[in-house]
Amino acid sequence: MSFTRLQKLINEKNCRIVVGLDPRPNMLRVGETLFSWGKRIIDAVAEIVPAVKPQAAFYEAAGIAGITALSETVQYAKQRGLYVIMDAKRGDIGSTAEAYAEAYLGIGELGCDCVTVNPYLGSDGIKPFLVQAESNDGALFALVKTSNPSSGELQDVITDSGKPVYIRTASMLGALDASGERIGFVVGATYPEQLAELRAMFPKSFFLVPGYGAQGGTAASVAAAFSADGSLAIVNSSRGIITADDPRAAAVAARDDINSVICK
Amino acid sequence: MSFTRLQKLINEKNCRIVVGLDPRPNMLRVGETLFSWGKRIIDAVAEIVPAVKPQAAFYEAAGIAGITALSETVQYAKQRGLYVIMDAKRGDIGSTAEAYAEAYLGIGELGCDCVTVNPYLGSDGIKPFLVQAESNDGALFALVKTSNPSSGELQDVITDSGKPVYIRTASMLGALDASGERIGFVVGATYPEQLAELRAMFPKSFFLVPGYGAQGGTAASVAAAFSADGSLAIVNSSRGIITADDPRAAAVAARDDINSVICK
Numbered sequence: 001m002s003f004t005r006l007q008k009l010i011n012e013k014n015c016r017i018v019v020g021l022d023p024r025p026n027m028l029r030v031g032e033t034l035f036s037w038g039k040r041i042i043d044a045v046a047e048i049v050p051a052v053k054p055q056a057a058f059y060e061a062a063g064i065a066g067i068t069a070l071s072e073t074v075q076y077a078k079q080r081g082l083y084v085i086m087d088a089k090r091g092d093i094g095s096t097a098e099a100y101a102e103a104y105l106g107i108g109e110l111g112c113d114c115v116t117v118n119p120y121l122g123s124d125g126i127k128p129f130l131v132q133a134e135s136n137d138g139a140l141f142a143l144v145k146t147s148n149p150s151s152g153e154l155q156d157v158i159t160d161s162g163k164p165v166y167i168r169t170a171s172m173l174g175a176l177d178a179s180g181e182r183i184g185f186v187v188g189a190t191y192p193e194q195l196a197e198l199r200a201m202f203p204k205s206f207f208l209v210p211g212y213g214a215q216g217g218t219a220a221s222v223a224a225a226f227s228a229d230g231s232l233a234i235v236n237s238s239r240g241i242i243t244a245d246d247p248r249a250a251a252v253a254a255r256d257d258i259n260s261v262i263c264k
Numbered sequence: 265m266s267f268t269r270l271q272k273l274i275n276e277k278n279c280r281i282v283v284g285l286d287p288r289p290n291m292l293r294v295g296e297t298l299f300s301w302g303k304r305i306i307d308a309v310a311e312i313v314p315a316v317k318p319q320a321a322f323y324e325a326a327g328i329a330g331i332t333a334l335s336e337t338v339q340y341a342k343q344r345g346l347y348v349i350m351d352a353k354r355g356d357i358g359s360t361a362e363a364y365a366e367a368y369l370g371i372g373e374l375g376c377d378c379v380t381v382n383p384y385l386g387s388d389g390i391k392p393f394l395v396q397a398e399s400n401d402g403a404l405f406a407l408v409k410t411s412n413p414s415s416g417e418l419q420d421v422i423t424d425s426g427k428p429v430y431i432r433t434a435s436m437l438g439a440l441d442a443s444g445e446r447i448g449f450v451v452g453a454t455y456p457e458q459l460a461e462l463r464a465m466f467p468k469s470f471f472l473v474p475g476y477g478a479q480g481g482t483a484a485s486v487a488a489a490f491s492a493d494g495s496l497a498i499v500n501s502s503r504g505i506i507t508a509d510d511p512r513a514a515a516v517a518a519r520d521d522i523n524s525v526i527c528k
Contacts, residue, residue, distance in 0.1 A: 148357040
């Protein structure tokens with residue numbers, strides 16, 4: 001679904017948190033399967049948050065049973081009314097990218113409202129996802145400035161225009177979707193200056209902000225991701241919620257923490 | 265497996281072609297499944313080529329049944345003695361990258377000899393694959409200069425050092441694996457000047473060269489990928505072989521075409 005629906009859910013719940021479903025093997029309780037783990041988390045947070053973000057890697061690591069659980073988890077989250085972002089960071093070209101777009105934005109077993117993609121291949125790697133998103137009211141988030149310590153090795157390299165690579169990436173994406181309705185940016189909470197810079201340069205683009213919590217990002221450091229009215233961004237929280245004894249209470253706390261820095 | 269085993273298979277068969285297993289739905293013959301399609305191709309080429317490269321996207325687009333077929337295809341190719349490169353272009357960080365590395369370089373249902381990865385996130389996104397590769401005698405190919413028309417939008421941007429981004433990428437990768445034993449580069453046949461430049465700068469690195477055939481690359485344009493003795497590169501051919509009436513004959517023709525430009 002386009003970001004219009006995501007923003008509507010955010011507004012209804014007054015919550016700017018997406019729960020990252022990252023089932024590392026040591027997180028499963030005794031007797032839990034990958035699916036029942038996800039169902040427990042989804043049931044705990046479904047009334048609080050607008051969205052969940054399954055991390056494909058942890059399901060792929062479990063092979064065929066893992067993909068089955070991923071599909072069940074996606075379907076269950078949709079059934080509970082949540083916006084589902086597949087964190088797959090796919091990136092390929094032509095008919096290969098079309099196949100990925102069909103897999104994660106189509107109507108099949110793994111079809112979601114939104115998918116994350118990698119921009120290294122240029123617009124050839126983005127357009128097929130945009131085409132699929134337009135045909136199916138979907139959306140995508142492309143990596144722009146990621147939250148990890150080494151993200152600057154390529155993303156911060158200054159180019160001959162005087163701007164870093166991540167600005168070139170954002171400009172390439174912005175040129176494909178000037179409305180900002182279907183292509184959002186992944187920008188890490190761990191780089192608040194870059195968040196503010198990108199927010200100012202791309203006032204219509206939706207941001208997915210990882211790095212809050214375990215990676216060191218705070219509510220203060222993500223504040224710059226939002227537009228003046230507190231919209232156009234969603235902050236990922238994974239470990240802080242999914243490893244909590246009471247994930248619902250942890251989601252409420254994260255929601256309130258982020259809302260405390262939003263001007264409404 | 266490290267590139268040592270791949271080079272050994274290349275030498276034994278005197279063939280520098282990897283067959284890309286890209287099962288677009290319209291390629292399957294009446295009655296064929298994703299697996300029986302792959303088995304037919306593998307049976308046809310197994311005595312000719314050293315390696316196959318399943319494209320994960322086409323299997324993921326078929327959901328759970330597709331992943332099951334992918335696993336069966338990987339296992340069958342290994343059983344036939346082929347080196348298997350999973351073309352997944354994964355890219356993530358930390359424990360997420362570890363999960364992808366476990367999925368595609370581990371001992372599970374989707375475990376292969378080698379996997380393709382995306383470098384946009386910097387060395388945080390590469391190291392977990394290298395660690396897994398070292399523990400399991402595996403290898404990886406990272407995207408450096410891709411074969412598609414828009415690859416230059418980010419990869420060719422000139423940086424403040426005077427070098428394009430793809431050289432920064434290659435240098436980042438080279439710093440992680442100076443021996444070139446486990447981290448290879450993806451460099452497109454459609455950019456022969458860049459192939460020659462990278463070959464000269466990174467004389468020990470193994471290259472995976474897409475773009476030969478349908479995308480316009482010729483034997484002459486891939487010649488620069490090889491070291492002076494005709495080693496250290498493998499050329500992907502997909503459509504030219506997998507859609508041929510006689511895939512074995514097409515593999516022989518591709519083998520001979522590439523060998524004709526190698527100085528031995």
